[in-house]
Amino acid sequence: MTLLSNKKITVALLDDHPMIRHAFEMAAAKERDIDLTGSFGHSRELLNWLQKNHADVLVLDYILGSDEMDGLSLIKHILARHPKLKILLSSSMESLAVIRAAFISGIRGYMSKREETQSYFKAVRMIASGQRFIPATIAMELTRLPVQKRHGDVLSLNPGANSGNEGSDFAQLTKLLSPREAEVIRCFLDGMQIIDIAAKLKRSRKTISGHKQAGMKKLGIASDLELFKYRSDLFK
Incomplete structure (x- = not known):
């Protein structure tokens, strides 16, 4: 698959675990089409950086430190200020309700932290090309969630589809x-x-x-x- 011709995909990473950041940085350095332009342990560092810098894809850890915003609030905060930024959510928590709410909020992909690093780069490439990335098993389970669907299942939702008629993400999740x-x-x-x-x-x-x-x-x-x-x- 040809992605973005010869242009490198610029990536930013937010994860509060130093070892994960280090491993991702080392792996990204070996990818010819990936340019890791920023790696951060705190959301305030990322937000300050985004004021003057750009990334095609943000790999975002869902669960950060206790002094941080919760994952859904942070996603909304980032996309409200940087709507063109494509977010790949990374998490060790696999709550289908939260994953669905995150997609409704505007993320472009989800990746479990149990996956190998190369899988992250596959997801980054797909998201950068304008596609969504949802592991097949997660996608299947998401379509089975017993929540009210105004636009079909989560795979057919547009980014920010909850901006008008969807109401509160958590109000929708209570139907579970x-x-x-x-x-x-x-x-x-x-x-x-x-x-x-x-x-x-x-x-x-x-x-x-x-x-x-x-x-x-x-x-x-x-x-x-x-x-x-x-x-x-x-x-x-």
């Missing part, structure tokens, strides 16, 4: 929850403790805690703090 999971999370966000929810729903604390954890997993949320952060976006 079972009625009991949704009820438990609603109660929790209203300030009720697990023991109080258990008494209200006449279930054991273990059962209620299980519903809460299952629901959070489906939403791609890892902590109570993050759950409350999206309180205004959930259940619209």
